[in-house]
Amino acid sequence: MGFRDDVYALVQQVPAGRVSTYGDIGTCLGSPRLARQVGFALAGLRDDDSVPWHRVINAQGRISFRGDDIRGILQRNLLEADGVVFDDADRVALAELRWRFES
């Protein structure tokens, strides 16, 4: 279809225990300014669990809320289940967990 499918493909490349940022995905797809579109694409998934959307967070290493707090808590829960650790500021160690896309 377009941009969104590329986002899904990249997110699916992120292994468990690793996380990625909207900016990185956008950069991999063309420009770092595509970050919003990345989020937009993931929003289209809604409750589709075929894509590990919870492994995608913002550049600050924090979970992006969509409006429903439950969504963010669920995301954090899923990440912790993958082995991702949050610090006191509810942030993940991006320097260690940040996934680097190959192509």
Added chain:
DNA sequence: TGCTTGACATAAT
């Protein structure tokens, strides 16, 4: 075809 919206990013306050 053209305007509005949006799970962000970055810089400024």
Added chain:
DNA sequence: CATTATGCCAAGC
């Protein structure tokens, strides 16, 4: 460090 303002690009209407 949090909050606000602006930019950017694609999708929806």
